[in-house]
Amino acid sequence: MGVDSMGGTTGAGSPPPDYKQSFDYKQRELITRELDRCILVEAAAGTGKTTSMVERMLALLRTGKCGNIHSMAAVTFTRKAAAELRSRFQVALEKAVRQAGGEEKERLEEALTHVEQCFIGTIHSFCARLLRERPVEAEVDLAFEEIDEEADRRLRAEAWDGFASGLIAGDPRGFLEELGRLGLSVADLRNAFEDFADFPDVEEWPLPAQDLRPDYDGARAGLDAYLAHLTELAPLLPREAGNDLLIPEIERMPRVVSHYDELERPDQLMEVLALFDKGVGIVQREWKKTGCFSGDDAKEELAAWDGFRETVARPALTAWREMRYTAVMRLMFAAREHYDDLRRERGQLNFQDLLMRSAALLRGNPAVRRYFQSRFTHLLVDEFQDTDPIQAEVIFLLVSSDPKETDWRKCRPRPGSLFLVGDPKQSIYRFRRADIVTYNEAKQIIGASGGLVVNLSVNFRATASIIAWVNEVFEPGEPSRDTSGKALLRFPPRDTDESPSYVRLEQGREEGSGGELCGVLRLYIPEEFTRKEQAVEEEADLIARTIRGALDNGMTVPRTRKQLGEGVGSEAMPDDFMIVTRNTGNLSIYARALQRYGIPHQVTGGCALNELEELRLLHACLRAAIHPDDPAALVAALRSEAFGVSDSALYACRKAGGSFSYHAEIPDCLDPQQTEALKDACGRLRRYSLWLTRLPLAAACEGIAADLGLFALAAARPGGDVQAGSLGKAVELLRSLRTEVWSAAQLVEYLGKLVEREEKHDGISALSGAPPAVRIMNLHKVKGLEAPVVFLADPSGEFEHEVERHIDRSGGRVLGYLAIYGGGGRYGKGRLLAHPAHWESLAEREREFARAEELRLRYVAATRAGAATIITQRCKQNSYNPWHHFEPFLDPDGDLPDPGPHNPPESEKTTISAEEMSKEAASISSRLDSAVIPTYDARGAKEYALALPAATSPLEVAVAATGELLPSTPAAGEHGVEWGEVIHLLLQAGMSAPGADLEVLAATALAEVGMPVTLAKQAAGLARTVMDSEIWCRASESVARSVEVPFQILRDEGSATPTILRGAIDLVFKEDDGWVLVDYKTDRLEGRSPEEVAGRYAAQVRLYAEAWERCSGEPVKEVIIYFTATGALVEIARVQP
Template sequence: MTRFEAMLAQQGTCLDPDQKAAVYSDVNCIVSAGAGSGKTTVLSYRFLRLVLEGKATASEILTLTFTRKAAREMHQRIHRLLLSWKDDPVIAAQLAQFDQAPISTLDSFCSSIVRSSSVSYGIAQDFAIDDEQNLANARQCAMRLLDDEHRSEGAKLISTLYSPEDLIDSVLVPLLTQHYFLPQKVSEDAQRIIIEAVEKRYEQVKESFTSLLLRYSSLGDSSKTVQGVREDAVLLLDGIASSCGEEELFALLASPVGFRKKSGGKSEDLLFIKDTYDSYLEMRRLLCLALAVLNGREQLQSIVTFVQQLVEEYQMEKRKSGMLTFSDVSSLAVEILKENKALRKYFKQRFRYIMIDEFQDNNEQQKELLYLLAERLESEGEGIPKASDLEPDKLFFVGDEKQSIYRFRGSDVRVFKRLAGELTSVGGKSIELATNYRSEPALIEWFNTLFPSIMENNGEAYEASFSSLKTRGANEGITSTATILIKPYEDGERDEEEEEAKDSDAEAYSVACLIRKMLTCDDYLIPSPNGPRRPKASDIALLLRSTSNQLSFERAFRNQMIPYTVQSARSLMLEALASDFYAMLQLALYPEDLHAYATVLRSPFCKLSDASLAQVLDQQQLFSPPAGVGEEDELRLLSTQQFYRSLLQAMASESLSQLVFRLWYESGYYLSLTAHPEYQAYREHYTFFHRLAQKHEQAKHSVSQFVDYLRQNLAQNEKLDDLEVINEVEEGVQIMSIHKSKGLEFPIVIVANASSKGRAQKEKLSTFKGVALPHYLNQRFSVTATKTEVARHAGALFDEGEEQRLELAELKRLLYVALTRAETHLVVSGTFGKNNRALGEGKPADTLLLLMTRSLGLDISNPEFQDGLLTVGRIASISEGSLYQGEGESEQAFLKRLEAVQRWYETASPALEQKPLRYAVTSLVSHEEHSVAADLPLFASDELLMSLEQDLTASFGTFVHALCEQMVLKQELGDVRTCMPSELVKALGERELSIMIEDGLALAAAFIKSGWYQSEVEPYPVAAEVGFFSTTEHEGRKVVVEGSIDLLVDRPDHLLVIDFKTDRRRDAEVHRFQVETYMRAVKRIYQRPVKGCIVYLRDVETIEVWEGVDDDADTL
């Protein structure tokens, strides 16, 4: 028996066979550790064995983790284990040097490598890692290049391809910060590499497409459909044969010619057309994409050159400022170890063993780093070593392919899966820890029936495979449960008598009621050292895929008096605390702000009564009690006045976080809230608000800058990034994202909002052949007779749905992580609506709830089912007031309070003549038609519109405006019906709608193809629907006018205002006031020369541009 085995026996530690095999492994090994299988135990006991058997000292074992929290826990676990054997002389010696044990995150370790050789890359050794500052630097570099008066052709082109609000923050900043890490550059051959790949693909598709057209042209059936397809094929074949070049061929294939509906007959030819028509459409689409890229060679090169310059400037800024990102450090570490063989040798000699936890969350680059460190001592090869070039016993990987859920951070499950094959092929081992010690056996057995079908695959590298889990012994007296709560889709009108709450609120209310039941009955007992007991709120975790509906659950928990804590401050800016604190700080900066003053008076800072509010607002001095005010209100005012004065003095010397502390504690706000049990949850909002103040304090922001930030974000239901707090003790239900829950476990887990499809991200960048670029094309082409698509980049030519498959594969893993957090009881809830049921043949499940219901064979329209531990129940609809009904005050107290203020409310105010103070610009325009108005061309839709009982001419104009704006802004049209006002869709049949669509597209396309648009608009940045407020004289009064400019073109020497009209007659003078009002507003706002024009879409060849306007209005 070895000393290690003797120690285990003496301690009474019993490792299961899988764990023992991993701990005793003395070859390169990859351990697949399922949820709750004891991977930390394996890592710590293997560390102990290596030390006890004299194979390495603590300082020679490099232990790497994915997060700082995991590194701390690993350090503590190993240290405690060594400490329990401190009497052993070998262990005592290692404990004395344990502070030198390299147990850290992979990022931290990479930093130490880079500091050893950073000077070689022009980076000071004292560099800092600051992702926020790098975002700011990236933004500044992008703005510099775009604003340069001598800006490149690429800068000009990219400014026309993206909207101004997207270009910097959604395109160029992500391009720099997520794709080009030091020392990466844009390949000099980028354009050639892309074009060669496109040319090869084009020839392949063209050959198959021509073959299909030849087959169509030879069809002999005499039916009208077959004849039409044959004629189309002959026309296209002739066009392909006679085309003079790529541009002419693109014009042919991009046109609506040659598109038909699928055939429905049963003849041999009709069946052939039916079977091949989807292939015809797809090949034609691919040819259009390829031709668009080939025709856009110059645009591609100009964008490549622009990105090369942008990356160079950004990386120069990194070197000058010494501010790097974690990704920079990881990339540099690999580059340094590849190039600096002496440094590589130092690290190879320093570490005898390397253990890596959670490796499924890493990628190819991080694997390369570890291979470089594990290269044989005598080897000094070029590049990345192969598995056969590694030390045979140095690497020990731990991970679980089923728990790889960080693809958005760059992790790649395929790397972990390939690793086992690489290592075992050269003598390594692959071991699976198959026993789940976390969850009750009944839950594990249920998982074993649920996940095989969910994770079934055909061996794809990006898919995780599930094998049955083994179980531990059950806890006595515990009966596990699995509950699924579903609100089915209800097609029909809601009850108008009592308005129903949103489905998300109904779900939250149902979950809150279930938690209340868990806390007060014996149906959901959990184990404890003293036997089964009822759960406390802190034993429950609410996990969300997306935090978009978090507010509904917070509101429902408050309604049911359930305490909770949150991991992300989703609702902070919607709650009273943020509004009240903003109002007090705003009042301190701007004492004349009556709105802020009124908010403070009614808030817990003062709690002034309704009766006194109006009187106090009339006083000159803030918080001055007027004559006749009640004694209680007078005391409140004087107390608040005293605090307000102390706040003004404190603002001169105290930090932001100190001021927020003062607002919470010294004003009485905290005591006012905690006096009511239902307000306990608001204490956490203060914690987040205080953390927010600390972040602004660290950024050197002043009070006024902080207040500006609050003003812009109040009432926004948005997640505040990187705003996290650490709670010493978790009190209440823990609300967090599924990603945040990874590595944690809870007696009861509720996976809520499981029907969420997540947030759809619009593609704004493309990575093709290893080159990340913005879009460089805007070529529209037809994909059916009525539907168009836009070619933007070469990557679309090769995209065969891989991105969607990767997302769906990760969704399965996300479900596995969520469910396996549960120890004893599990609840899953969600609601089905019109668009999240994945109806239609072959449509994959794209929500957590659908994955489960399909695996279990549940009827989502009738969700009531019971089988063993599983209960499926229906979420009932609730009234909107349900979430706001609490205990409140008694009816007698309410009537007494009402009587006290009755006379004040009943006092009549003198009647006021009510005239609007704000008008739409269009409502002030005279519609008197001039005799000189000229008729414009009519369309088929005009006759149709005139025949309708309801006048829908304006609705048709709105539709055409929307088409024009989407085309100008280079946006996908997709189904153009989504641009139509609902009243137009409802009033027309299918044939009439087709006429409207055809005419609308014709009007919009005429403008886009006009010579005036291509010379005066297309080369310049354009913004659409630019709103503004201005003042003007109307009926002897100064009033506010509100307008929205159709297009605002940013030309070098002036701004151009464009207003679209679909009128049937040209009468520019009727609309001149409207355009000139727009021009005045733009001139005041931008302080630049302005021109304006009306574009009559029925005649885009005659456009009169007006120059200059008198500056006689105030713009707000």
């Protein structure tokens, strides 16, 4: 059974061996037959997209259409998908080699030999490869650094902070003055900049007319008149309004507006008008309570409110926001310049930079494009529906038949050069610039260039009942929209700009065995659970009990023939279940429910790391440690679980005259236990403060967590493997920031962001081999995955979000429109501050795209299951349930049965006596002592040999040839070692690269070791003299030679700790009768004979010879010491043991 990118099974979704009998076989055959035509495969859910990719790759290699495997590139959407494709391609290629014969076999064998040369990776890594091959033409730093989304987000925040502080220091363009006049501040625009910077590909952000100005006088007059009317109404209204929303507004508005004493100022006037820009409702019976109003009167007042809103407040606010928009966008452009400059200065490229720089490289350099077209002759792209316009531009420029065409929409791919696989019904990443419009444009290009569009409809994943239900839900028909006329319920019969047409799924799964867990079921939440929090908790508990019961009772799951043949049993396993939510907010609730019942699980797309209690404790302790004068931080740390100091102890300390500082003395009059607890805590915090100043920050943080016992505490909690693993992951996150976080204060600030979920991360298990687990994830993470049993859970959070932006790519230029919100927090965007002209129509256009994407999201959710789909529905308030559109298609009698109570598994209790505790503590201490005792010694071979007693290394000089003093060298002294390093480097280069410029290399080497560059000529001359020697000529003419060869050998002479000796051999070469080993010495002889000086090194070179013989398994016939200063050569005789 294959394994998908999340650890689940993919075997059910792969075509069976005899899929040639399938409904769409003739379409599938085109993939491997039409190799000279570009193809777009529209593969519906479960039809084998990855299999199609692999088969196309094999066909190109088998037939020789792709003559070299390194000319093929396969691009995927994620790194995990790339890893899966790489694995499946390798397996398929090995199988194809075994089955092929003749020339096909030779081609496939050649491809298998060099399979690592085939690029299989994400579009971003592919673009990075293009840029690294041609950095000069791309105008990027030669050693640029790729930064991921999290690092880019931090850099963007840093850029905004730097830009904002720069405005305070100096604002020559008058941004602050203009914003102040419009009632805005720089702080209001931070979130807007985050959104704006996500779209560097937008070519124009159209601005409203410059002469735009609201009718201040008319708005002010209308406000005064309506406020006077409200003031007259207020005394007549009932005191209790019940569920009526208009009465409280009528009573409140005159009082609120009275606090604005400068309505002559446009910003205050508009702030007041914004208070009226809201929808309200009436309850007629509430108006009738005082007898002053009838039901018709209530309706008239509602009409008056709406009339003032539509004729006075909203027109003025629209003009005001459009006027603001121009000022805001001017600032956005300037802030983006600062952000771009910051990346450029640091040599960093984010994901968008990689794409845009690659597109510019290919667009503007025909010669470079021709080079890469010859380099990559065949391009295959998976999940093409998730491709954004810049990615599409890179792809089509690379395969264009005309290397001079600069508009990717006009490019026509070379025949057979492009293979795209995607499913437009699963295009769900518009918020990441992946646009159905881009997909449709690519489809048109393929068709116009003589390519093919292949439709795959046979689903090999799901059972017949699931497929029939999916077709019933999504195929064209009526009603196509819900009762509000907004939400799309079905795919259209023909493609539109917003939505593709529906392709009916056909049955292709070969059943091997039946099972109890099958079909489409409803999980019903009774009416007593009215609050969404209650509903989610009840649902999570029922799901957990259902899975627990299925596992305990051995319930079966339908399996395919392929799965049974691979040994997969029918009984349900934890990884047969998947829980899918529309949003990420409640994932942890399902994880906790599964944990209660002892069910292994894995959360993706959540924030398990951020919810870690030990992370909060670590943050509290670090915050106290770096702020010794902050009593609140200290008290928070002392009261926490990390130290557990009681409130009574803190009160007693303060009452006795103590102060809340870990540097202060603890009063002597406290209870001994209280004194001990406070002294221990303050002592630790003083130690932690010292660590944070003397150790690398990540190491200090890890040490503090260990000292506090946080890793052990995390591991001891339920689900401890994930708790402890997540804490370790947090430390690794800190370690990855070593180039960004320079102070302890920054480290604590970053930890605070993790704790407050400003930067979210999944948890991770500390176990290397995690058991099969239930997968819990949000809908955007689940695409491409599958499971036999899928729960569509979390019946809350469904509403139509406010439109934040609209990107129009329908014309020749990409146009961007951005709504500016401010004052928002974790749970909302805040109030609307500014927007472009005609925003209402633009926003409605974007809503149509969003509604179409919601339909595609439901399609993705409905097609994940292989055997059973279980969909949650609520008795009340089901309209807030993202799955409520499935309700008409669910059998009311097909509810998921309640499995009844299941007691959470009890951990086996162990009683430990005090004696056993003491014994174990002593054992731990003993093991720790043993652990610090070294089991081996590591030394330099030269150091080891020179330390041997003279008697063990007698000198036997066989040959001594002395020469005159060669080109002058620095006197032995403080730079003797450095000079030797330089000469060795030059001799290494001389043998490895005979044509190297030794003087340039010498100058660089001398500078690196801190010696005068003026010695470069002398050093190079000395090296050349050695290169003219007889021994050098012998080496050059030898059968084989190597320079600066590192070695490592074990020397065990009967001592308790054997010694590992490490060294490097300067030169070794092989002649017909054996190896010759040469060691260069840069010593000045100072009147001594070469034999005398060589005697000091005899043991060293003999040891080197022994090492070479042990490593190579061949004898060394000569061992020579060469004195570079004089040209003297001394042969060292080998000593027989």
